[in-house]
Structure formats: C-alpha cells, structure tokens
Amino acid sequence: MDQEREVAALRRMIAEARRGVVFTGAGISTESGIPDFRSPTGIWAQMRPIYFHEYVASREARREAWRRKFASEPVMRAAEPNRGHRAVARLVREGRVSAVITQNIDGLHQASGIPEEKVIELHGNGTYAHCLDCRRRYEIDDLRAAFEREGDVHDCHACGGLIKTATISFGQAMPEAAMRRAETEILAADLCIVLGSSLVVYPAAGFPEMAxxxxxxxxxxxxxxxxxxxxxxxxxxxxxxDVMGGAVGVN
Structure with a gap:
C-alpha cells in the first residue's frame, strides 16, 4: 500500500472511532532530535544503564547518573514538539483521543499543548527531579548548579532522602497510579494508535496488545x-x- 492510501486508511479509522488512545515511544521524539535508547546506535549501545539498586546503594553511581543527565540536557532543552506531537495534540483537543500513554520522559507531549492530566507517563519525566522518600520536587537547573559547585547533588532538604530524576530506572517499580490509569484508558478505547514504539519493553508494551x-x-x-x-x-x-500530519491535517 502506498503512503497516500495508508494515510487515508488511518484517517478513516480516526473518523470512525468513538474513543481513541495514542501510545508513544522514542520514535516520535527522535524526529525532534532526541536520541533513542535501544537502537544499535542508541544511548544504551554506547553506555551501560545505571540500575535503580545501584543508584540507591552507591554515591558514585549517583554522581555518574547526574553527570550523564547534565551532559544530555542541552539536547533535551533544544528539542521542540514536531509534526507528530502536534498532530496528536490536535486529536486530543478535538476530543478524538482521550489520553496519550507514553514511554517517553521528555515532556514534549505537554509542550505540544496536551493538558498534563491527559498524558500518562509510564516511565516518568526527566524534566524535573524529586525525593524518593517524600516526593518533594526539585528543578534540574538548581541541581546542576549544586553539582557544578560541589561535584555532587545534595540529599533532600526536607527529609534527607535521595533525590533522583523523576524517571523510572531499570529495576525500579513501575508507577502504580499511571499503570492503573493506562489500563482504564486502554480498556475504554475502540482505537489504539502506536507511534514510534518497538513494543519490546514490558509491561508498558502490553497495553496496545490489551487494546x-x-x-x-x-x-x-x-x-x-x-x-x-x-x-x-x-x-x-x-x-x-508525515503520516500523522497527513492524517490529521497538521503541517
């Protein structure tokens, strides 16, 4: 099937759906210049991930995690929502999509104009940090300043707990509330559109199959x-x- 027919078929499915859900992975954000993690040229091909238990147990592991985070910040900060993000945002705005379930941590769906409550982040959010114990929020810029000044990120001012980016690391428990919300949306949907996910990371990748x-x-x-x-x-x-922009009418 050529691209024009594929886009037309997608357009028809969107028009016929009563309640859609969009499920996104790294592929939608690579078009904004954010590198993926799992491809042969992705981030994990270049360096071993730091597991959650290592982060908690080792100050050196925490320092390395923060070094990587701050090194990647210029790329993350420069990224802007692309045509795919904007197309999804239009579907949400028009009421055709009830929620966006994402494996991404870049906040680009929110930056595209989708309300926070419509975005379900299965792997957390890398645009801020929080205390693992009391959940107090910390801004990345403040933590970077401390790191540059002291060579480390301090513990939580409120409770003394460890501060970590608000992402889900390897070996860390999935966020229960987000998982419950995602399941509720998936089971209520009559259309699930997967955008840019290899569908190999479980349990998140199980949602499209569930739909x-x-x-x-x-x-x-x-x-x-x-x-x-x-x-x-x-x-x-x-x-x-190109596909979503063509189907939804977004340049």
Whole structure:
C-alpha cells in the first residue's frame, strides 16, 4: 500500500472511532532530535544503564547518573514538539483521543499543548527531579548548579532522602497510579494508535496488545517492524510526522 492510501486508511479509522488512545515511544521524539535508547546506535549501545539498586546503594553511581543527565540536557532543552506531537495534540483537543500513554520522559507531549492530566507517563519525566522518600520536587537547573559547585547533588532538604530524576530506572517499580490509569484508558478505547514504539519493553508494551484483545482497532506507525504487526489492523512503516500530519491535517 502506498503512503497516500495508508494515510487515508488511518484517517478513516480516526473518523470512525468513538474513543481513541495514542501510545508513544522514542520514535516520535527522535524526529525532534532526541536520541533513542535501544537502537544499535542508541544511548544504551554506547553506555551501560545505571540500575535503580545501584543508584540507591552507591554515591558514585549517583554522581555518574547526574553527570550523564547534565551532559544530555542541552539536547533535551533544544528539542521542540514536531509534526507528530502536534498532530496528536490536535486529536486530543478535538476530543478524538482521550489520553496519550507514553514511554517517553521528555515532556514534549505537554509542550505540544496536551493538558498534563491527559498524558500518562509510564516511565516518568526527566524534566524535573524529586525525593524518593517524600516526593518533594526539585528543578534540574538548581541541581546542576549544586553539582557544578560541589561535584555532587545534595540529599533532600526536607527529609534527607535521595533525590533522583523523576524517571523510572531499570529495576525500579513501575508507577502504580499511571499503570492503573493506562489500563482504564486502554480498556475504554475502540482505537489504539502506536507511534514510534518497538513494543519490546514490558509491561508498558502490553497495553496496545490489551487494546486489541479487548476489541479495539490497533494501528502501528513505526519505522521498523514490531512484535504486534501481525495482529494490527493497520501497519505503516514510515515517518510519524508525515503520516500523522497527513492524517490529521497538521503541517
């Protein structure tokens, strides 16, 4: 099927849906210049991830985690929502999509204009930090200043707990509230559009399959094949911005 027919098919599915959900992975943000994690040229191919238990147990591991975070900040700060993000935002604004479930930590869905309460972040958010104990929020700029001054990030001023970016690290428990919200949205949806996810990271990747098993139509837009391509109603191996922008009418 050529691109024009694929986009037309997606447009029809969106028009016919009563309640859609969008599920996004790193592929939607690579078009904004943010590198992915799992591809052969991704971040984890260049350095080993720091596991949650290592972060908690070792001050040296925490220093290395913060060094990496601050080194990556210029790229993250420069990133802006792209055509794919803007198309999803329009679907939310028009009431065609009830929620965006994302594996991303970059905050670009919120930056595109989607209300905070409509974005379900399964892997947390890297644009701020919080205390692992009392959950007090800390801003990245303040922590960077302390790191540059002292060579370390201090413990929580309020309770003495460890401060960490508000992301879910390898080995860290998934956020229960977000997982419950995602399941509720998935089970209420009659259309699930997957954008830029390889669908290999579980339990998050189980949500699109859950939607399909529950009777929803499943659309996958991703440059590479995924493990759910065989059960999807529509699979498009093209750029997300072009496909979603074309289907929704966003330049």
């Amino acid at each position: 399909k098993r529950n009777g929803a139509r499943l659309v996958i837009v991703n440059n590479e094949e995924t493990g759910l391509d065989d059960i999807a109603d529509l699979v498009i191996h093209r750029g997300i911005g």
